[in-house]
Amino acid sequence: EMVSSRGTVGGDEEVLGDGIAFAGVARYPARVKCALLGWLAFKDALAQASAAKHALARATNDVEEVKG
Incomplete structure (x- = not known):
């Protein structure tokens, strides 16, 4: 959602961790x-x-059925 929001949805750094680095991608479709x-x-x-x-x-399973 954050990536496709075109910058309207901000990311929570505590939730995203290192993923926050992708926050700016939304501004560049x-x-x-x-x-x-x-x-x-x-x-x-x-x-x-x-x-x-x-x-x-x-x-x-097929092999086991043939053997059985």
Whole structure:
């Protein structure tokens, strides 16, 4: 919300900690995507890891069913 508010929403330094460094990004709309890139990459990596974990679990269950 703070990043996309175009500077109308201030950040609470106690809540955001080091994230307060991104407070000025809202004033530069062209930089919002740059600021979010790291977070989006992290979110995508978590989604891929979760999908791989579930695929492995399904494959393991399939093998157990064939053996049983």
